[in-house]
Amino acid sequence: MSASPSAFKPAAELGTIGLLRRLFAEHARKHVLAYIAAAVLLAVGAGATSASAWLLKPIVNGMVGNGAFKELRTMSWTVWGLFSLRGLVTFGSLALLSRAGNRIVADIQRQLFDGLLAQDMRFYHDRHSAEFMTRLSLSANGMRDALQLTITSISRDALTAIGLIAVMVLQDPILAFIALASLPVAAVTLGRLMGKIRKFARRSFDGSTRIVETLQEAVLGAKIVKSFNLEENMRTRMASAIREVERSANRMAITAAISNPISDVLAGFAIGAVIFYGSWRVTIQHADPGALFSFIAALMLAYEPLKRLGRSNLDIQNGLIGARMIYEILDRPAVEAVVAGRPPLSVNEGRIVFDDVRFGYRTGENVLKGVSFVAEPNKTTALVGPSGGGKSTIIGLIQRFFAPDGGRILIDSVDIASVNLHSLRASIAFVSQDVFLFRGSIRDNIALGRAGASEADIVGAAIKAHAHDFICGFGDGYATDIGEQGAQLSGGQRARIAIARAILKDAPILLLDEPTAALDSESEREIQKALDDLRVGRTTIVVAHRLQTIINADRICVIDGGQVAESGNHTELIAGNGVYQDFFATQFGEQARTPALSSQERRSANFKNVQYP
Ligand SMILES: Nc1ncnc2c1ncn2[C@@H]1O[C@H](COP(=O)(O)OP(=O)(O)OP(=O)(O)O)[C@@H](O)[C@H]1O
Numbered sequence: 001m002s003a004s005p006s007a008f009k010p011a012a013e014l015g016t017i018g019l020l021r022r023l024f025a026e027h028a029r030k031h032v033l034a035y036i037a038a039a040v041l042l043a044v045g046a047g048a049t050s051a052s053a054w055l056l057k058p059i060v061n062g063m064v065g066n067g068a069f070k071e072l073r074t075m076s077w078t079v080w081g082l083f084s085l086r087g088l089v090t091f092g093s094l095a096l097l098s099r100a101g102n103r104i105v106a107d108i109q110r111q112l113f114d115g116l117l118a119q120d121m122r123f124y125h126d127r128h129s130a131e132f133m134t135r136l137s138l139s140a141n142g143m144r145d146a147l148q149l150t151i152t153s154i155s156r157d158a159l160t161a162i163g164l165i166a167v168m169v170l171q172d173p174i175l176a177f178i179a180l181a182s183l184p185v186a187a188v189t190l191g192r193l194m195g196k197i198r199k200f201a202r203r204s205f206d207g208s209t210r211i212v213e214t215l216q217e218a219v220l221g222a223k224i225v226k227s228f229n230l231e232e233n234m235r236t237r238m239a240s241a242i243r244e245v246e247r248s249a250n251r252m253a254i255t256a257a258i259s260n261p262i263s264d265v266l267a268g269f270a271i272g273a274v275i276f277y278g279s280w281r282v283t284i285q286h287a288d289p290g291a292l293f294s295f296i297a298a299l300m301l302a303y304e305p306l307k308r309l310g311r312s313n314l315d316i317q318n319g320l321i322g323a324r325m326i327y328e329i330l331d332r333p334a335v336e337a338v339v340a341g342r343p344p345l346s347v348n349e350g351r352i353v354f355d356d357v358r359f360g361y362r363t364g365e366n367v368l369k370g371v372s373f374v375a376e377p378n379k380t381t382a383l384v385g386p387s388g389g390g391k392s393t394i395i396g397l398i399q400r401f402f403a404p405d406g407g408r409i410l411i412d413s414v415d416i417a418s419v420n421l422h423s424l425r426a427s428i429a430f431v432s433q434d435v436f437l438f439r440g441s442i443r444d445n446i447a448l449g450r451a452g453a454s455e456a457d458i459v460g461a462a463i464k465a466h467a468h469d470f471i472c473g474f475g476d477g478y479a480t481d482i483g484e485q486g487a488q489l490s491g492g493q494r495a496r497i498a499i500a501r502a503i504l505k506d507a508p509i510l511l512l513d514e515p516t517a518a519l520d521s522e523s524e525r526e527i528q529k530a531l532d533d534l535r536v537g538r539t540t541i542v543v544a545h546r547l548q549t550i551i552n553a554d555r556i557c558v559i560d561g562g563q564v565a566e567s568g569n570h571t572e573l574i575a576g577n578g579v580y581q582d583f584f585a586t587q588f589g590e591q592a593r594t595p596a597l598s599s600q601e602r603r604s605a606n607f608k609n610v611q612y613p
């Protein structure tokens with residue numbers, strides 16, 4: 001388990017400067033040349049702006065005095081040249097900054113996704129997927145904006161302001177003091193506003209997350225939404241999320257906009273004071289009018305960049321909220337990272353042993369209270385028992401989705417805690433209780449079972465999974481698009497595609513969590529046949545809900561209340577008068593008690609279970 005990858009303090013404890021330093025150290029360093037080049041270009045632009053203000057002194061004095069028209073003509077060309085130069089360097093710097101910035105967003109998105117993939121199941125269970133979507137899009141952009149703005153404000157606006165302030169001080173130090181006296185007042189007021197903006201930005205982010213969340217649930221759960229007439233319910237949820245975002249956006253905009261009157265009032269006061277004092281100097285004391293002109297031009301030119309500096313500060317704060325949220329995920333230890341030096345698991349026989357395994361999803365809660373059983377190679381072990389007893393949990397622990405709180409799980413006498421996680425999962429083919437299909441075609445979905453599988457392998461697996469016939473029934477065959485999460489397929493078809501995927505994987509250990517969802521007896525039988533084929537020559541553990549699976553199992557473990565209450569084969573257990581007998585009777589009725597059922601009886605028992613679970 002790698003510790004936090006960063007040398008920095010946790011993001012929540014870092015202030016603005018700390019976060020910016022981290023952003024630069026971790027992301028901007030790679031693009032340092034581009035950033036330096038952009039900063040130089042922006043500085044040239046700042047210089048050009050200051051120079052054009054500086055030039056006003058000789059221009060005005062030339063006009064007022066009896067200066068030569070020829071010189072003034074050269075000046076006008078120079079001013080044009082300076083402005084054009086500023087336009088060109090601004091273009092160059094923006095191009096450089098955008099490329100570097102977009103690259104950083106791409107890097108962050110990759111890193112964030114890698115960070116997510118390296119988390120364990122517990123992490124996913126605790127969160128809604130919408131949260132990740134907003135982080136991946138909004139927050140990554142926020143991080144880029146914070147970096148970009150820092151660079152543009154420092155190189156362009158701060159340098160322009162410094163250059164122009166220098167012009168003012170050189171032209172008239174006393175005037176400069178009068179003009180700049182309002183700056184500290186502005187800085188303090190803007191600082192106050194910033195704290196407020198940060199709060200609203202966080203709220204707006206939470207609102208955006210809830211918008212994505214509601215949208216996702218409304219679309220994925222469209223069937224339930226319609227059937228239960230939940231449109232109004234979803235609309236209310238969405239409206240409240242949208243209102244939250246709208247309200248925070250308004251508050252943010254208003255707070256940011258307040259900076260305008262504040263700076264305008266202060267700037268107007270400064271300019272008025274300058275004109276008052278300046279005109280007194282020029283008219284009464286006969287001071288140099290060119291210097292006053294140049295001074296006023298510099299003051300007016302400095303106004304915009306100074307205002308932008310205040311404004312960028314607000315926007316940088318906003319972007320840093322995204323940075324903080326991304327670092328929260330990036331700084332989590334990569335729980336599932338491959339620990340160097342762990343040997344790969346090599347499965348020979350495939351004997352799986354549970355040795356007093358204890359586990360709870362939450363601290364202080366026991367879902368498994370000391371589970372011990374052996375799943376023999378080449379045999380099928382069925383886990384049966386009441387809902388919520390811990391059967392799916394056992395299947396998850398074998399794949400080490402979670403680490404047990406106590407006890408050991410051994411495969412061929414090797415504790416799975418000590419082996420390479422990737423090799424463990426490569427040795428297991430898993431069909432989950434709730435089938436998951438990915439975007440794409442049927443072929444794509446089966447092919448995920450084994451990288452580089454040939455078309456013949458894929459079709460072979462589909463035939464064994466009794467899926468080939470229905471696939472060929474579709475116009476596009478294996479290229480048929482299945483829609484989001486397989487929405488265009490029936491439950492039984494989805495299950496058979498998942499089984500084909502597991503067949504293709506051809507792993508020595510097979511874990512099946514039978515879907516509890518009702519299937520018609522035809523697809524039920526097809527799936528049964530597919531699974532019978534798949535079990536040959538492997539260690540199979542199956543969470544069994546169906547009569548045939550249970551009766552055909554070599555060994556049955558009754559999981560009740562987080563423990564193995566009873567185990568044995570069907571004949572032994574049914575004779576034992578224990579929990580199995582009760583379980584079986586309630587599940588399948590008295591008529592299914594005898595193991596030697598006729599196929600007609602089995603089907604009707606099954607049918608009964610399916611229709612009236
Ligand atoms: N991600 C989770 N977080 C917290 N508790 C969980 C989680 N998954 C399952 N549980 C709890 O663990 C217990 C066992 O659940 P499990 O899914 O293993 O039951 P099961 O035997 O497979 O039931 P079923 O037959 O209904 O599929 C249940 O009480 C359940 O509430």
Ligand SMILES: [Mg+2]
Binds near residue numbers: 391393433513543
């Ligand atoms: Mg289950």
